[in-house]
Amino acid sequence: MERLLALWVEALSSEEPDGSTLRDSLALLDALSLLCPFSELVRLGFYVLPLRGPSRFFGGEEAVLKMARETVRDVTGHEALLGVADGVFCAELAAREQRVVAPGATDAFRRAQPIEVLGRKDLATTCRRLGLYTLGPFADLEVARVGERFNKHALELHRVARGELDELVGQRDLRLGARLGHLVGEPSSKHEQLGLFGQRGAGDERAFAAAHRVRRRLGADALLVASPRGGRAPEDRATLVPWGSPLVEPDAKAPWPGQIRSPSPVTSLAHPVAVRLHDQHDAPVLMSARGTLSGEPATLLLTSYARRTVCWYAGPWPLVERWWVLGRRRAYLQVVLSLGEAMLLSAESGRWWLVGIYD
Amino acid sequence: MFAFSSTRPTLPSDLAASLRPLTLAKSRMMPLGEPWKALVPGGGLRRGSTVVVEAAPGLGGLSLALSLLTASSANGHWAGVVGVDDPGVVAMAELGVDLRRVLFVPRPRGAWAESAADLLDGVDLLVVRPPSRAAHGVARKLMDRVRERGTVLIVLSEPGAAWPLPAELSFVVTESRWATSSRLDARYLSVRVAGRGEAGRASEHVVMLPNRRGQAAAT
Numbered sequence: 001m002e003r004l005l006a007l008w009v010e011a012l013s014s015e016e017p018d019g020s021t022l023r024d025s026l027a028l029l030d031a032l033s034l035l036c037p038f039s040e041l042v043r044l045g046f047y048v049l050p051l052r053g054p055s056r057f058f059g060g061e062e063a064v065l066k067m068a069r070e071t072v073r074d075v076t077g078h079e080a081l082l083g084v085a086d087g088v089f090c091a092e093l094a095a096r097e098q099r100v101v102a103p104g105a106t107d108a109f110r111r112a113q114p115i116e117v118l119g120r121k122d123l124a125t126t127c128r129r130l131g132l133y134t135l136g137p138f139a140d141l142e143v144a145r146v147g148e149r150f151n152k153h154a155l156e157l158h159r160v161a162r163g164e165l166d167e168l169v170g171q172r173d174l175r176l177g178a179r180l181g182h183l184v185g186e187p188s189s190k191h192e193q194l195g196l197f198g199q200r201g202a203g204d205e206r207a208f209a210a211a212h213r214v215r216r217r218l219g220a221d222a223l224l225v226a227s228p229r230g231g232r233a234p235e236d237r238a239t240l241v242p243w244g245s246p247l248v249e250p251d252a253k254a255p256w257p258g259q260i261r262s263p264s265p266v267t268s269l270a271h272p273v274a275v276r277l278h279d280q281h282d283a284p285v286l287m288s289a290r291g292t293l294s295g296e297p298a299t300l301l302l303t304s305y306a307r308r309t310v311c312w313y314a315g316p317w318p319l320v321e322r323w324w325v326l327g328r329r330r331a332y333l334q335v336v337l338s339l340g341e342a343m344l345l346s347a348e349s350g351r352w353w354l355v356g357i358y359d
Numbered sequence: 360m361f362a363f364s365s366t367r368p369t370l371p372s373d374l375a376a377s378l379r380p381l382t383l384a385k386s387r388m389m390p391l392g393e394p395w396k397a398l399v400p401g402g403g404l405r406r407g408s409t410v411v412v413e414a415a416p417g418l419g420g421l422s423l424a425l426s427l428l429t430a431s432s433a434n435g436h437w438a439g440v441v442g443v444d445d446p447g448v449v450a451m452a453e454l455g456v457d458l459r460r461v462l463f464v465p466r467p468r469g470a471w472a473e474s475a476a477d478l479l480d481g482v483d484l485l486v487v488r489p490p491s492r493a494a495h496g497v498a499r500k501l502m503d504r505v506r507e508r509g510t511v512l513i514v515l516s517e518p519g520a521a522w523p524l525p526a527e528l529s530f531v532v533t534e535s536r537w538a539t540s541s542r543l544d545a546r547y548l549s550v551r552v553a554g555r556g557e558a559g560r561a562s563e564h565v566v567m568l569p570n571r572r573g574q575a576a577a578t
Contacts (some may be wrong), residue, residue, distance in 0.1 A: 002496075037476030053497075055470050090502060098526055192377060204460075205485070207437040210481020211462055212472050222474075224465060225447040225519055226458035240463055263543065263569035266422045266445035266454075314542045334543050340535045341417030357422040358543065358569075 001166050003103065004048045005064060007032075008081040009072060011157035013045025024076055026180050031075045034216055035067055036068060041180070043173035050093055051084060061100070085167030095119060098290060107163060111136030118157045119168065123150060135161040211243055240270070265344045265356025272346065273354035276301040277310075277333075287347045290332055291318040300335060300343075302354070309338040376471045389484060389511050392430035392455060393565050394577035399528065400554045404431075404484070405507040409495050409502050414515075414532035419548045422454070422568050423530055424515045425488050426575040429455035436460065437484035442471045443515070451575025472497045475512075479504055484511045492520040499524060530552045533563070545570045547578065 012028070013028045015021045025041055032047060035058075036059040039049040049068075055061045065082055072080040081093025084105040093113060093249045094101050101109045113135045126149070132138045139161040159165045214223045224240040277285040279295030286294040297310045316331035332355075333345045344356035379514065388403035397404045404410060404427065412427075414420030428438045433455060440446055441464045448458055462482065467474040475487050480502075487501075493514075502524060505512040512523050534549035545567045553561035567576045 012505035024421055035478075037473050037504075053470075053473065057473070080374070122493070166577070203435065203437055207460070207462065207481040210439075210478050213477040213480075214462075214464055217470060217473060217477060218467060222464055222466065222468075225465040226451075226461065226463075240446070240465070261542065262453050262571065263545075264447055264450040264453055264573055265444050266425065266447045266569075267443075267448040268449065269445045312537075312539055314539065336537050336539070337417075337418070339415070340537065342546070343417075357417060358546070359417050359419065 001086040001106070001163070003051045003060075003086050004091040005051045005068060006083045006085070006088075006095035007047040007049075007068060007072060008083075008092070008095040009045050009047070009078055010081075010324065011045075011078040012076065014235050015044065028072065028075045029180070031071045032068065034213060035064060040169075042088060042092075042171065042184065043176060046092060046095075048088055065100070069245045087163070088171060089160055089165075089167050093172065107334070109162060110161070111139065117161065118155060119170070120153070123154055123157060125151070127215065136148075139163075167221060173334065174326060263358065265358050267357040269355055269357075273302075275345065275354045276354050277345065277352045285352075287331055289316060289317060291316055297333070297335065300337060300345075309337050311338055312336040361404060372417040387509075390430040390460040392433075392575065393428065394564075394575060395427065396430070397577070398552055398562070398564050398566075400560075404511045405527065406483075406511060407506040408526075408527035409505055409512045409514065409522075411475060411516055411526040411529045412532075413518060413521065413529065413537075415518060418535040419532050419546060419568060420515055420517075421488075422450070422546075422575075423532065423550065424513050426454050426568055427513055428461075428484055428486070428568065429501060429575070431484055432460060437462070437481065439475075439478040439482040439484065439485045440465070441467055441475045441478060441487045443486065450569070451571060453569065455574060461501045472501060474505055475501060477511045479508050479512075482510065484513060486513045486515060488511065489520070493523060495523045499551060525555065528552070556560055 009028070012021055012025050012164065013288055021044060025044060029039060035052075036049040036054045038053075039047060051061055051064060054064045058064050058067065061084065064082070069080060072078060081095045081098050082100050083091060083097060083101075085094040085101040087090045090101065090106050090110050094109070101107075112136060115124045115133060115135060115138060118124070118136070127133075127138055131142075139158070141158070142195050143155070143158065143177070146154055153169075154167065156169060158344060160168055166224065204304060211223050221242045223243045225243050227239055227241045277297050278299040278301065279285050280298040282299065283295060285297050288294070293316065296311050300308045300310050302308060313333055313335045315333040318331040331347045334342065334350075335345060336342045342358035343354060344358070346353045346355045365547050367368070376406065381397045389406060390403050391399055410427065412420050412424045414423065425440075432438055434520045437460045438456070439462045443463070444465050446465065448464060449476045451461070452458055463476060464474045464478070471487065471489055472493070475485060478485055483503075501512065514526070516522050529552070532548055532554075533551055534547075538544045538547065546569060547565055549563060549565050551561055551563050565578050567578055570576045
């Protein structure tokens with residue numbers, strides 16, 4: 001059973017005639033989805049979200065509880081009752097008691113609950129007459145005896161009491177999903193900034209909303225889009241920029257003589273990794289000012305322990321790129337390694353760099 | 360009864376317009392470009408389905424996964440790419456992906472599944488590379504969500520870290536060989552394509568990915 005954070009928001013539990021409850025419920029669900037995308041609205045006023053992932057991400061259950069509490073306050077202006085336990089049934093009971101049940105203690109917590117929490121008056125009365133006041137003794141009854149004495153609904157409640165089912169029949173509003181679904185299509189916020197590429201259609205709205213969610217979760221620099229720009233080397237010709245940054249007008253007419261021809265590496269390292277290239281005598285391969293190599297590349301040392309055999313290479317192709325301005329001289333080398341991987345290396349300032357992988 | 364009558368009455372135009380299922384069934388498929396549309400059962404990727412692309416690191420898995428985006432991207436669909444560290448956008452443009460409608464989350468830190476779930480609501484296809492073997496529960500939730508939203512999830516996995524649940528469609532790179540001249544020319548990928556159910560039969564194909572122009576092509 002999954003460890004859940006349950007939120008009970010009394011003010012959202014009964015519907016207002018103007019439909020505002022549904023809209024507020026949806027707004028809160030969207031906000032909670034930022035804490036955990038698997039947040040659920042079980043029924044009006046009652047939300048659950050799995051706690052394990054978010055608490056690892058936000059640094060502990062305490063932090064998630066605090067953020068959840070603040071989220072409810074910010075979005076709805078109401079206070080929520082929070083509780084933590086395994087399974088939807090126990091999580092709701094924990095929320096009503098505003099209690100964080102320790103991991104592994106859910107069984108004991110459930111067994112100590114009064115029999116009335118199963119929500120069946122007839123069953124509770126009979127149980128009390130039998131001297132069963134809490135879920136524990138009821139759960140310990142043999143299944144066959146429960147079947148004999150009560151009706152078939154009681155069998156299901158018995159399984160809940162034993163912890164075999166994690167939610168009670170009737171605990172979840174099965175029609176709620178469809179009703180919220182109708183609301184989701186309605187246009188909501190209009191304040192989103194325009195994306196990099198001007199016009200937007202219906203699909204764009206949806207994509208931008210998703211982009212916003214990722215940005216709010218991970219920070220403004222986590223969500224990137226492509227921005228074309230001039231340059232000769234693959235890592236210069238197009239680049240990824242944080243979504244929402246101003247568009248750099250590409251200098252499309254600039255000729256790119258000496259540009260590395262397609263195919264381009266499908267992994268293009270934003271921060272090239274220093275590597276070493278050795279010849280068959282295990283001496284470093286150097287590139288002269290005129291762009292010739294001191295020896296045949298035979299081994300690529302990706303790190304001090306990862307030595308890979310170079311089966312084939314092509315180049316070097318020098319790129320004399322405005323060197324009189326930048327003082328940069330670069331050359332490119334394509335290599336194929338023993339297992340069949342192909343890589344693009346660049347030589348600059350007397351060193352070799354891994355700049356691309358043809359994955 | 361109409362199926363048996365040779366002279367089928369013409370439907371009133373307003374009724375014909377209300378008969379949506381035919382067009383819906385078609386739009387349930389996301390189109391595929393060359394060479395996949397001839398090799399994949401049904402010729403497209405079904406919305407709400409999960410596709411697994413498995414290859415050893417560096418042997419073409421990423422190119423293959425991205426090549427599945429091309430036709431949909433050209434048709435105006437949005438795509439997301441999560442967990443791919445340094446995507447080569449030039450290579451993606453060469454493949455035929457419209458970069459104006461791709462959202463990248465290269466480093467989702469600890470939250471790859473959450474980022475993926477966030478993006479699922481907004482894109483039509485989502486390429487995800489989990490940092491390690493995905494947990495069973497996380498995979499199930501993502502796949503449920505994909506089914507709910509009608510997105511196509513394309514999971515990039517390695518042989519040692521397989522996706523824990525069966526996917527509707529899988530591409531396994533079994534061999535990768537570069538053709539070279541004075542430079543890298545083209546790569547020949549042997550790919551085993553297998554589906555589930557009616558599309559169950561596995562078939563093995565050799566495709567060029569990339570070819571000299573950086574595109575995916577039949578051999």
